[in-house]
Amino acid sequence: MANPKCVALIAHDLKKDDMAAFAKANEAVLAGWKVVATGTTGGRVQEACPSLDVIRLKSGPLGGDQQIGAMIATGDVHMLIFFIDPLSAMPHDVDVKALTRLATVYDIPMALNRATAEQLIDFNHP
Numbered sequence: 001m002a003n004p005k006c007v008a009l010i011a012h013d014l015k016k017d018d019m020a021a022f023a024k025a026n027e028a029v030l031a032g033w034k035v036v037a038t039g040t041t042g043g044r045v046q047e048a049c050p051s052l053d054v055i056r057l058k059s060g061p062l063g064g065d066q067q068i069g070a071m072i073a074t075g076d077v078h079m080l081i082f083f084i085d086p087l088s089a090m091p092h093d094v095d096v097k098a099l100t101r102l103a104t105v106y107d108i109p110m111a112l113n114r115a116t117a118e119q120l121i122d123f124n125h126p
């Protein structure tokens with residue numbers, strides 16, 4: 001496919017095992033997408049799914065969330081799967097909020113937990 005749609009994958013630290021397992025279980029579907037991710041999440045997904053070509057941006061706290069937000073604003077990210085940790089304080093909480101806000105502003109499908117992500121990935125084949 002010349003211009004596959006792009007999905008962004010992000011997970012907070014306590015959710016990274018979950019994200020790696022989710023990506024592995026859905027590797028065949030994700031192969032139909034262009035996959036971008038924040039730095040550390042991208043490393044875990046790449047490790048779990050060697051067949052994917054994961055584009056890794058900066059780590060979340062260093063601007064990765066903002067990079068993905070900018071890609072949503074320019075129409076370069078079409079779906080967001082973000083396993084957030086609702087029980088830990090984050091130094092970059094404002095970035096997380098800005099990212100989920102932009103996903104809402106631009107009305108792209110967004111999953112903030114695994115249960116929703118499983119539904120979304122089935123429903124939204126590129």
Ligand SMILES: O=C(CO)COP(=O)(O)O
Nearest residue numbers: 038039040041059060061
């Ligand atoms: O902090 C994050 C999202 O807010 C994720 O960033 P990393 O994937 O680099 O850990």
